[in-house]
Amino acid sequence: MPIERVKTGIPGLDEILNGGIPRRNVVLLSGGPGTGKTIMSQQYLWNGLQMGEPGVYVALEEHPVQVRINMAQFGWDVRPYEREGTFAIVDAFTGGIGETAKRERYVVRDPTDVGLLIDVLKEAIRDTGAQRVVIDSVSTLYLTKPSVARSVVMMLKRVLSGLGTTSFLVSQVSVTERGFGGPGVEHAADGIIRLDLDEIDGELKRSLIIWKMRGTKHSMRRHPFEITDKGIIIYANKVLRVTRRGVYEETVSSEES
Numbered sequence: 001m002p003i004e005r006v007k008t009g010i011p012g013l014d015e016i017l018n019g020g021i022p023r024r025n026v027v028l029l030s031g032g033p034g035t036g037k038t039i040m041s042q043q044y045l046w047n048g049l050q051m052g053e054p055g056v057y058v059a060l061e062e063h064p065v066q067v068r069i070n071m072a073q074f075g076w077d078v079r080p081y082e083r084e085g086t087f088a089i090v091d092a093f094t095g096g097i098g099e100t101a102k103r104e105r106y107v108v109r110d111p112t113d114v115g116l117l118i119d120v121l122k123e124a125i126r127d128t129g130a131q132r133v134v135i136d137s138v139s140t141l142y143l144t145k146p147s148v149a150r151s152v153v154m155m156l157k158r159v160l161s162g163l164g165t166t167s168f169l170v171s172q173v174s175v176t177e178r179g180f181g182g183p184g185v186e187h188a189a190d191g192i193i194r195l196d197l198d199e200i201d202g203e204l205k206r207s208l209i210i211w212k213m214r215g216t217k218h219s220m221r222r223h224p225f226e227i228t229d230k231g232i233i234i235y236a237n238k239v240l241r242v243t244r245r246g247v248y249e250e251t252v253s254s255e256e257s
């Protein structure tokens, strides 16, 4: 049976994923602060909307109003899609407190209650017919209780995959951490995309690596990427090499990547 894939539409990403993310995969988008996780996840949803695939964004770290403003900076104005019912932001940030929060349609009254969050998420997925979901960030759900991390991710995975969505779970790690968000989480996820920011010769360089992706072969190399006014661009034909002599970029043929 040919594998069904979801095209991220993010320049370079589908290429290094051999055509896209296998449908129903739950992918951990992992990285330190400012590495581009939120922007990449929002770009994934926006591109879906352009391809006629509805989406849901679960905001745990930022006010929904701020999410709309930030997305619009890249030319991704989601409000018309919210009005037509093909896009929804689940507000798991405000707890319904404040005047602007009262205007939100999908509000998790107690963002610490994962069961409640899942109920609101299910409703948003059903209403919109979402095929793509982003949870930003999943780490917020278990930062204070790491022992429940795996069960939270497994619960989300059952719902997200069960309802047929292909999803990104944003996972925050500290600058020096080599992992992706904890052992339980890393093994439960179907895929891991790790975003990095490294200071090289007095300059910050962005790169990413596909650590795992169930159901497909993928590039095993570290690819440089950039954040521009139109979003993220990944250089599928370049690799970032870290050697004893230093760090440098090298161009490779697409078959090699």
Ligand SMILES: Nc1ncnc2c1ncn2[C@@H]1O[C@H](COP(=O)(O)OP(=O)(O)OP(=O)(O)O)[C@@H](O)[C@H]1O
Residues within 6 Å of the ligand: 031, 032, 033, 034, 035, 036, 037, 038, 039, 040, 172, 227, 228, 229
């Ligand atoms: N228009 C832009 N052009 C270039 N770079 C930008 C632009 N807007 C934001 N950035 C870069 O993106 C970074 C923020 O990216 P993003 O919010 O996706 O990070 P994150 O990985 O989600 O971080 P955190 O875990 O701290 O929330 C900024 O620190 C800045 O370097």
